[in-house]
Amino acid sequence: MTTPTSTRALTWQRRARALRTGWRSFRAQRGAVAGLAVLLTIVALAVLAPVLTDESQLGIINTMSNPALAPPSGEFWLGTDENGRSVLLLTWWGARVSLLVGLAATLLSVFIGTFVGIVSAHFGGWLSAVLLRFTDFFLVLPSLVLAIALSTVLSRGVGTIVLAIGLTAWPTTARLVRAQTLTVQARPYIERSTALGAGHGHLIAKHILPGVLPLVFANTTLAVASAVIAESTLSFLGLGDPTQISWGSMLKFAMDSGAVTNGAWWYLLPPGLGIVCVVLSFTLCGRGLETVLNPRLRGR
Amino acid sequence: MTTHEQDGADTTPRPPLLDMRQVTVDYQSRRGTVPAVRGVDLTVDAGQTLGLAGESGCGKSTLAMSVLRLLPRSAHLGGDILLDGENVREMSWGRLRAVRWASASVVFQGAMHALNPVRPIGEQIAEPLRLHRATTTPAAVRTRVNELLDQVELPVARSTAYPHELSGGQRQRVMIAMALACSPRLIIADEPTTALDVIVQAQVLDLLSRLVTERQLGLLMISHDLSVLAACCQRLAVMYQGRIVEEGPSTDVVRTPTHPHSIALADAFPTVGDPASRLVTPRDTTPDTPPLLEARGVSVTFPSRGGTTTRAVSDATLAVHPDEIVALVGQSGSGKTTLARTLLGLQQPTAGEVRFDGRRLPRSARALRAYRRQAQLVLQDPTGALNPRHSVYEAVAEGLRIHRVPGDETTAVADALSQAELRPPEEFFTALPHELSGGQRQRVVIAGALALRPRLLIADEPVASLDASVRGEILALLLGLRVDLGLSTLVITHDLGLAWNIADRVIVMYQGRIVEEGTVEQVLLDPRHEYTRTLLAAVPEPLTGRAGATPAPTSPSRQEPTEDPSEVTGV
Numbered sequence: 001m002t003t004p005t006s007t008r009a010l011t012w013q014r015r016a017r018a019l020r021t022g023w024r025s026f027r028a029q030r031g032a033v034a035g036l037a038v039l040l041t042i043v044a045l046a047v048l049a050p051v052l053t054d055e056s057q058l059g060i061i062n063t064m065s066n067p068a069l070a071p072p073s074g075e076f077w078l079g080t081d082e083n084g085r086s087v088l089l090l091t092w093w094g095a096r097v098s099l100l101v102g103l104a105a106t107l108l109s110v111f112i113g114t115f116v117g118i119v120s121a122h123f124g125g126w127l128s129a130v131l132l133r134f135t136d137f138f139l140v141l142p143s144l145v146l147a148i149a150l151s152t153v154l155s156r157g158v159g160t161i162v163l164a165i166g167l168t169a170w171p172t173t174a175r176l177v178r179a180q181t182l183t184v185q186a187r188p189y190i191e192r193s194t195a196l197g198a199g200h201g202h203l204i205a206k207h208i209l210p211g212v213l214p215l216v217f218a219n220t221t222l223a224v225a226s227a228v229i230a231e232s233t234l235s236f237l238g239l240g241d242p243t244q245i246s247w248g249s250m251l252k253f254a255m256d257s258g259a260v261t262n263g264a265w266w267y268l269l270p271p272g273l274g275i276v277c278v279v280l281s282f283t284l285c286g287r288g289l290e291t292v293l294n295p296r297l298r299g300r
Numbered sequence: 301m302t303t304h305e306q307d308g309a310d311t312t313p314r315p316p317l318l319d320m321r322q323v324t325v326d327y328q329s330r331r332g333t334v335p336a337v338r339g340v341d342l343t344v345d346a347g348q349t350l351g352l353a354g355e356s357g358c359g360k361s362t363l364a365m366s367v368l369r370l371l372p373r374s375a376h377l378g379g380d381i382l383l384d385g386e387n388v389r390e391m392s393w394g395r396l397r398a399v400r401w402a403s404a405s406v407v408f409q410g411a412m413h414a415l416n417p418v419r420p421i422g423e424q425i426a427e428p429l430r431l432h433r434a435t436t437t438p439a440a441v442r443t444r445v446n447e448l449l450d451q452v453e454l455p456v457a458r459s460t461a462y463p464h465e466l467s468g469g470q471r472q473r474v475m476i477a478m479a480l481a482c483s484p485r486l487i488i489a490d491e492p493t494t495a496l497d498v499i500v501q502a503q504v505l506d507l508l509s510r511l512v513t514e515r516q517l518g519l520l521m522i523s524h525d526l527s528v529l530a531a532c533c534q535r536l537a538v539m540y541q542g543r544i545v546e547e548g549p550s551t552d553v554v555r556t557p558t559h560p561h562s563i564a565l566a567d568a569f570p571t572v573g574d575p576a577s578r579l580v581t582p583r584d585t586t587p588d589t590p591p592l593l594e595a596r597g598v599s600v601t602f603p604s605r606g607g608t609t610t611r612a613v614s615d616a617t618l619a620v621h622p623d624e625i626v627a628l629v630g631q632s633g634s635g636k637t638t639l640a641r642t643l644l645g646l647q648q649p650t651a652g653e654v655r656f657d658g659r660r661l662p663r664s665a666r667a668l669r670a671y672r673r674q675a676q677l678v679l680q681d682p683t684g685a686l687n688p689r690h691s692v693y694e695a696v697a698e699g700l701r702i703h704r705v706p707g708d709e710t711t712a713v714a715d716a717l718s719q720a721e722l723r724p725p726e727e728f729f730t731a732l733p734h735e736l737s738g739g740q741r742q743r744v745v746i747a748g749a750l751a752l753r754p755r756l757l758i759a760d761e762p763v764a765s766l767d768a769s770v771r772g773e774i775l776a777l778l779l780g781l782r783v784d785l786g787l788s789t790l791v792i793t794h795d796l797g798l799a800w801n802i803a804d805r806v807i808v809m810y811q812g813r814i815v816e817e818g819t820v821e822q823v824l825l826d827p828r829h830e831y832t833r834t835l836l837a838a839v840p841e842p843l844t845g846r847a848g849a850t851p852a853p854t855s856p857s858r859q860e861p862t863e864d865p866s867e868v869t870g871v
Binding site for chain 2: 011014187188189191192193194195196197198199202206207210211
């Protein structure tokens with residue numbers, strides 16, 4: 001080992017090395033790599049949608065001349081909806097809203113959950129008791145009903161859906177983070193740090209948060225999957241933004257327009273498969289991350 | 301599944317109970333084949349006790365588990381293991397299941413983890429009975445469980461207790477009862493007393509020795525502590541890097557070890573009263589300087605279930621003077637760790653006061669922070685005391701950063717590491733705790749404390765979780781720090797040998813009270829309090845009888861010839 005010119009630089013070198021080893025063990029899992037590949041493709045397509053496709057074709061006015069509920073053909077690869085719009089185009093654009101809502105809602109819920117979890121575990125006492133009862137309250141509340149209630153009370157829009165999902169999904173994260181914080185907190189190095197004179201800020205920033213974060217990351221990828229489903233459910237129930245197309249709202253329109261009774265499978269299948277793909281790849285990535293971060297799961 | 305093997309067969313020329321011939325165990329890992337055991341020959345006969353000594357990682361536990369093929373899948377077993385003349389390696393899966401527990405059983409290390417926390421202990425003792433003797437009636441099982449509890453001297457009423465309701469010693473007894481359940485002829489005890497304190501350890505060792513003589517069992521006992529093995533075993537084998545480096549009658553191995561590793565092991569456990577293992581020059585009186593740290597009538601009570609309170613420390617008064625090493629001795633549960641935490645301000649006393657440098661310890665977090673630069677803590681388990689994600693540099697610099705100590709951080713860290721004898725310090729900067737040995741980790745913890753240039757070190761069992769050979773080095777380091785830096789140290793320990801090694805004064809604690817205090821020579825050679833005598837008598841002493849101490853309750857294991865303590869080679 002060379003003489004350390006800067007310990008900080010060496011620390012970063014070590015972190016980069018740890019990242020590389022982590023990536024290597026992630027890559028060793030076929031499922032996780034496949035999930036990541038599918039996910040990156042979907043995200044890239046969703047982001048590039050305005051460049052690659054003609055947005056005007058989403059407007060009903062421009063599609064009047066097209067056949068309604070036409071089966072897949074050379075012109076419309078996935079057929080058309082009741083207004084003659086291309087189902088392929090709808091699915092493509094629907095991915096944007098589904099992913100956006102899924103990610104934003106997850107970030108919100110993970111942030112609240114991590115904060116509540118760490119604070120209640122670290123400080124204990126009455127604060128912990130209050131926060132825990134609060135968490136329990138949200139945990140036993142049927143989250144779908146709460147989300148429905150929230151999205152009816154608030155103005156309709158993507159923001160409302162994000163808020164509704166985010167505010168109902170955090171208790172599980174909070175419980176998880178709390179449990180992990182409690183185990184990290186019982187480690188002797190916390191006591192050593194306290195004896196060295198560390199305050200709450202130092203303990204949380206240097207010891208607890210780094211110990212909890214890996215779990216939070218793994219949990220986040222898994223939570224995105226359920227947030228995507230929740231978004232579809234809310235949109236399907238007609239609580240989403242009516243001006244935005246999402247996979248959930250596509251399914252709702254398909255139901256409303258009688259696509260099911262007409263046997264228009266091409267209208268139902270793409271958004272459904274889209275949801276399955278996104279959820280599955282997020283779950284695969286999440287499991288892969290979990291394995292990387294928890295070496296004990298390796299080889300099982 | 302039935303086996304009546306242990307009752308029937310009584311042929312005259314019996315092969316040895318356990319015969320190991322050129323046993324090898326290799327672990328397959330991603331980095332290739334790692335040999336754990338490299339060609340071991342051992343025999344144990346009925347009524348015989350064989351002690352297997354060695355440091356962590358020498359392969360002793362792997363060897364013990366290979367007897368019943370309880371090894372992980374990645375292990376490859378070579379050589380021959382004959383159990384009652386039958387080769388374990390060639391046994392079919394069904395035969396192996398029948399042999400496990402019925403012919404040979406294991407007393408596992410760490411009774412807390414080896415017992416199922418959600419089932420009463422009576423049920424757990426009955427489990428092997430139900431598995432191996434499917435025909436026995438529930439009533440017969442109950443009778444047998446009661447019989448077993450009686451044998452290990454546990455009250456029968458405790459059979460409905462859950463593991464967490466029992467003390468460490470009682471749990472270990474349950475493990476022994478489980479091992480005896482199917483009347484095996486061979487018992488393998490893997491570090492059966494490691495987590496126990498001296499008094500309980502003596503009881504468990506007595507129990508094992510008694511069972512061996514009464515029931516003509518073969519016992520293979522594994523430990524890193526040579527004195528424990530010598531107290532309980534007729535023969536000793538010392539294992540080092542997968543090989544048996546020395547084997548012979550216990551007294552010979554302990555008294556005249558030939559292999560350098562056995563010598564190190566034998567030296568690591570000092571004999572109280574032996575001047576050669578006393579590393580400090582005795583002082584006759586307590587220094588008349590004003591005390592650095594003082595506790596006056598400190599009591600600590602904890603609220604417990606049902607509205608009552610538990611008194612962990614009551615009315616403790618003690619003093620640590622500058623340039624002095626004081627040992628606070630007591631068995632587990634005596635309140636010594638609580639007292640140490642109170643002295644550091646990690647726990648508030650319910651009554652009394654702690655004074656440092658003549659001033660009363662503040663209660664506010666901010667004022668305590670200043671105190672914590674002066675008094676530092678060294679924890680028992682260095683592996684747990686270091687954050688696995690922090691490099692050595694970060695761990696040592698942590699205190700400096702918390703207190704925003706001015707000056708060059710790198711130099712301060714390097715200095716602290718060299719003081720803790722990690723040289724050259726630069727080589728350790730980027731190392732992570734798992735890349736270091738146990739002794740090096742403890743040095744890092746000590747360096748982290750030294751970086752703040754404290755005046756007092758409180759060390760809670762600083763060597764209890766370290767290997768025998770490292771123990772001496774860490775103790776020498778603590779002594780050296782006093783000489784070089786004038787550092788006062790309060791060592792909290794259950795190990796009287798440690799107190800004898802390095803302390804100037806000893807304070808004995810029993811059930812939350814300080815029962816005896818004085819210089820090491822006074823307290824350990826001429827104990828006045830009954831409890832100190834019991835504590836001294838419980839120390840396993842393979843070779844010596846001690847002047848002034850009352851002997852332990854009579855046991856077959858301890859009827860060793862009395863020898864002159866000065867015969868033992870010192871450190």
